[in-house]
Amino acid sequence: MIMVQGEVGGKIYTEPFSKGVLSRSLTMAEMGPNKAYAFASCIHQKLKDQNIQLITIDNLVKMIVKDLEDEDPVMAEKYIAWRNIRACQDPLxxxxxxxxxxxxxxxxxxxxxxxxxxxxxxxxxxxxxxxxxxxxxxxxxxxxxxxxxxxxxxxxxxxxxxxxxxxxxxxxxxxxxxxxxxxxxxxxxxxxxxxxxxxxxxxxxxxxxxxxxxxxxxxxxxxxxxxxxxxxxxxxxxxxxxxxxxxxxxxxxxxxxxxxxxxxxxxxxxxxxxxxxxxxxxxxxxxxxxxxxxxxxxxxxxxxxxxxxxx
Ligand SMILES: Nc1ncnc2c1ncn2[C@@H]1O[C@H](COP(=O)(O)OP(=O)(O)OP(=O)(O)O)[C@@H](O)[C@H]1O
Ligand SMILES: O=C(O)[C@@H](CO)OP(=O)(O)O
Missing domain, CATH: 3.40.50.300 (P-loop containing nucleotide triphosphate hydrolases)
Known part of the structure; x- marks a missing residue:
């Protein structure tokens, strides 16, 4: 199982990689649901091919952005924008x-x-x-x-x-x-x-x-x-x-x-x-x-x- 490692309030956590979670965040950046699921499956396959068992959120995001840029630069921009807003500390x-x-x-x-x-x-x-x-x-x-x-x-x-x-x-x-x-x-x-x-x-x-x-x-x-x-x-x-x-x-x-x-x-x-x-x-x-x-x-x-x- 591939694990994803993140950080919340200074605490490290790990959770299994989920194609569903990733495709949901891509649909929020306006990618169609089918395309988002296919894209998430490709990322999953790539992690498996590279024999990665643990990946940090930051590295996962870099991988996603890089692949998105190759495939659909506008979507890459939207995905970055969506993440930036969510990353802000203050309530919006x-x-x-x-x-x-x-x-x-x-x-x-x-x-x-x-x-x-x-x-x-x-x-x-x-x-x-x-x-x-x-x-x-x-x-x-x-x-x-x-x-x-x-x-x-x-x-x-x-x-x-x-x-x-x-x-x-x-x-x-x-x-x-x-x-x-x-x-x-x-x-x-x-x-x-x-x-x-x-x-x-x-x-x-x-x-x-x-x-x-x-x-x-x-x-x-x-x-x-x-x-x-x-x-x-x-x-x-x-x-x-x-x-x-x-x-x-x-x-x-x-x-x-x-x-x-x-x-x-x-x-x-x-x-x-x-x-x-x-x-x-x-x-x-x-x-x-x-x-x-x-x-x-x-x-x-x-x-x-x-x-x-x-x-
Ligand atoms: N950009 C849009 N394109 C097409 N239809 C839209 C768009 N925005 C809203 N609608 C439709 O217009 C109708 C009125 O929209 P909505 O109820 O969101 O208005 P409202 O400004 O909240 O009105 P009120 O203040 O009276 O509640 C709804 O049927 C909605 O689906
Ligand atoms: O006051 C208004 O303009 C509307 C706004 O949604 O409310 P109501 O439909 O209740 O009159």
Whole structure:
């Protein structure tokens, strides 16, 4: 049996080489499952041919990267990026915001999966908890949807203010308190988490928090109105969806206005704005951005120089 030797918190451990474990990490770097299993089998065979009975994780990774580079350099880059992000010591907090229907929950799920992050929460859930604590009488706004929040405003905004956006800002401002609590708790416990939803508007979360370099924010958008509308149709076709299509279509004007507000806030606060047309392109952009801005470059340089040393 071939054993793999790793290190966790200064302690050495060994475990049997598993084609399943290796192919799973390759699929997280976006390799198709069949190809990943075939690749893992080749690595297994190579270890057997070389009569290797014990290999360190570092040497195994070098072998994988070298073979990947020969076979598929883009995949090699993705695999390195994925490992770099996972290798970081600090917890990673990923915030993905966007107007209703642009795809924040779908993308958050994919990102969490790709990075092996086990915690994910939607701001709708945070709002739901807050609704139980704060009565409708005390805060009618959070008992509304983001796009109907203006109907809950106790005092209508002055005529020069946009009513839809005034309601939305009030709504977001309140839910942001709950979001900050989740982020603070994740930092305290040292756990990585993906938070997603319509309440993650750049400029609303406490600056001391969002300026930490292990907290990364993204905004999803869809310039094309028809594609955006189509997302509500596709969502209501999913069996588990309990959200009535008509409600979102009736409020589409307000949802689009909020989307434009997201775009301007993202530009103002330098938060990457992503056209979420194609899932894989969106995911690649997010992973690349995190790798470059979250210490990944340092690790990438390390792996690259290790490879050069080997040659
Ligand atoms: N990049 C994409 N390409 C195609 N379909 C997508 C993409 N992203 C999301 N979708 C689909 O669009 C629909 C809406 O996506 P999702 O529920 O993730 O939106 P959301 O932003 O979380 O909305 P809400 O904030 O209202 O919950 C879903 O059916 C989802 O499968
Ligand atoms: O408030 C909103 O815009 C949406 C976000 O998902 O929530 P709900 O569908 O519950 O109104």
């Amino acid at each position: 907090i990923i915030l993905i915001g966007g107007s209703s229907g642009v795809g924040t929950s779908s993308i958050a799920f994919e990102i969490a999966n790709r990075l092996g992050i086990k915690n994910m929460i939607s701001t709708d859930m945070i709002r739901e908890v807050m609704r139980k604590i704060v009565s409708k009488e005390l805060s009618p706004v959070i008992h509304e949807s983001s796009f109907t929040a203006y109907e809950g405003l106790r005092v209508p905004p002055p005529p020069e203010f946009d009513e839809i956006l005034a309601g939305f800002k009030d709504h977001v401002d309140t839910v942001s308190v709950g979001i900050e609590a989740v982020i603070e708790r994740a930092l305290k416990e040292g756990i990585s988490i993906v938070v997603e939803g319509v309440h993650l508007v750049p400029g609303f979360i406490n600056e001391d928090l969002v300026n930490k370099n292990n907290i990364v924010s993204f905004t999803l958008t869809l310039s094309d109105e028809e594609i955006h509308k189509g997302r509500f149709y596709s969502r209501c076709r999913q069996m588990w969806s309990r959200r009535p299509l008509q409600r979102y279509l009736d409020n589409f004007f307000a949802i689009r206005k909020i989307l434009k507000y997201f775009e301007s806030q993202s530009k103002k606060h330098s938060v990457p704005l992503i056209e979420n047309i194609d899932v894989l392109t969106t995911i690649d952009f997010i992973i690349k951005n995190i790798t470059e801005n979250y210490g990944g470059i340092v690790n990438a340089k390390k792996i690259n120089s290790e490879r050069l040393d080997d040659k």
